[in-house]
Amino acid sequence: MSEPDHYLALGVAPDATTDEVRDAWRFAVQAFHPDRFTDPSLREQADRMARRVNAAWQVLGDADQRARYDRTRRGRRSPSEAPGRELPCPACGTLSMIADQQGAAASVRCPACAQRFTAMIGARLVGRPQLQMRFLGGRYRLELADATGARSRVQVRRLPPELALADGETLSLVFGADGRRVRYIVVHGARTDIGWKVR
Ligand SMILES: [Zn+2]
Numbered sequence: 001m002s003e004p005d006h007y008l009a010l011g012v013a014p015d016a017t018t019d020e021v022r023d024a025w026r027f028a029v030q031a032f033h034p035d036r037f038t039d040p041s042l043r044e045q046a047d048r049m050a051r052r053v054n055a056a057w058q059v060l061g062d063a064d065q066r067a068r069y070d071r072t073r074r075g076r077r078s079p080s081e082a083p084g085r086e087l088p089c090p091a092c093g094t095l096s097m098i099a100d101q102q103g104a105a106a107s108v109r110c111p112a113c114a115q116r117f118t119a120m121i122g123a124r125l126v127g128r129p130q131l132q133m134r135f136l137g138g139r140y141r142l143e144l145a146d147a148t149g150a151r152s153r154v155q156v157r158r159l160p161p162e163l164a165l166a167d168g169e170t171l172s173l174v175f176g177a178d179g180r181r182v183r184y185i186v187v188h189g190a191r192t193d194i195g196w197k198v199r
Helices: 006-010 018-031 040-060 063-076
Strands: 084-088 095-099 105-109 116-134 137-145 151-156 170-175 182-188 193-197
Touching (some): 006 040, 095 105
Antiparallel strands (some): 105 116
């Protein structure tokens, strides 16, 4: 597994100012606060993300450490390393291109409305969506894995029936501004991305 990218973890550009990095870190710490998640697997994922953004801030928030990190980062990464994933903003629907995170969550800032949101990007679907019947209709439960094999489960109300999701498919989830509910699911096919609004 490749080393996590501190800029991607915070959803900031490599030339972001320290203030911008600090704002993004503060936002992400709140967005990924484990107390905000009731589902144990989402809580675990949030806990991992909180550790990741804190690690990023520890390096990027310190001028010397950041300069050192930038030097090694430039030598390590090429821009084409990770495929771009086009994801909609939960507030205004504007698409933005974000580097694939192999199933990790990232904090993204919408270029159009400046809303910050959380997205789980490039996760692998484990098995098929399971329909669970509830008192007032059903819900689909999706199990997703990231590059480390860590699993998380999400529930969505609707899945387009014509889209038969199969095991191993690559998906991204866009969470609403509250950081809890899935607003969009995007399936990354070999040639095209298919996205739909969940609620
Ligand atoms: Zn927006």
